[in-house]
Amino acid sequence: MFARLAVDLHDAPGVEETVDAVVQFALHALSCSYAGLVLYSRGARAEVVAVTDPVVAEVYDLQLSNNNGPLVTARQERTSVLIADTTGDDRWPNWAAEVAGLGIRSVLDVPLLTGDAARQVAGVLGLYSPKPDAFTADDEAVAHILARHASVAVASARNEETLAQAVDARKLVGQAMGILMERFDLDADRAFAILKRYSQDSNTKLRDVAQQLIETRKLPQ
Template identity: 75%
Template sequence: MTDRMNDATASAFARLALELHDAPGVEETVDAVVQFALQALNCTYAGVAFATRGARAEVAAVTDPVVAEIFEVQIGTQVGPLVEALKDREPILIRDTSTDDRWPAWAEKVASLGVRSVLDVPLTTGPATRRSVGVLGLYSPEPDAFGPDDAAIAHILARHASVALASARHEESLSQAIDARKLVGQAMGILMERFDIDADRAFAVLKRYSQDTNTKLRDVAQQLIDTRKLP
């Protein structure tokens, strides 16, 4: 790495680490990542797409509607560097969308949006499992905009982002699970009092309504709490 990775850049990453640690949730964490990318890298636009359980990507944050369009085209067709970076967990550099022939239709679309350089960096956790968290996408209207320093800095940013986002999503999932259990417990209490039934029977009633109406259990519970009526 050359002198671009100097004390100022190192200090910036230290500040980013603190900001990511203090971010209250996933939305704030991912926003901090894309805003830092604009400051630290030679890119005009940036975005993050999350990996989902179905191995498809979903848009998490973008700094410009152009990025959302670039993401959506790939998510819809399942073709493009974002899809490949998510699948193979390897960074992909496109020096010029007007000449790159790996994904012709996608490259033509992106070039028409005024984007010439693309650097997609996978967000992964754990050196052993390398589980996909998502992809950090970096974009520039200039051809050959990303050099070795940009790739190195993007890699470091991706490592910080991967850990922070995985942690934020885990904490959010835990919080949602705890909230759901509380809602179901309250709903069960209402049924037990109203119909003089035990906890097992109350839970069975909620579960049956959830299955019959194809509604999440927590949503059935919430409706019962709000309206005192089942769906």
């Protein structure tokens, strides 16, 4: 199953498809009824990127709105957090009571650790079951392997998207430079300097200035 997952993650065209493959795999490989994934971007902003059921979004919202719960702890302490039964866990009593009210009894949150020296947390994989004591030691071990696969795949997908955006931006800037060079008989350095100045003066990304010039044949006011 992990071999098939590796192929699916490799073939996924973007981050959205990658995270969806991860949570769907969790449903088939682990003792969970629901799964979800939260990713963290620069600045520690949390983003819910995949849920297999709307109830998972509610579980996340209860934690992220208050910055309190097993998801938050898993990220801060860089370790998995297991709740065997939400009706008897006293670490987050208010949150646990609300989650139990949603029909969720077992929770397992596993951090996605990056491979760099700092071992940053790229996200947290959340697994949920309506049954108490649903997750065994084997489930936790498999979840850690899945989280490692996910962290590598998400990093790769993000890098590819960033590279694709950079290539696209370079093409747009090149086209815009060509328009200025032809219209005003400029060399490449001067055309780029004009685009850069308009970008700085209008506090607009260089890519967006180029896009506007290409679409309207005019520079921003």
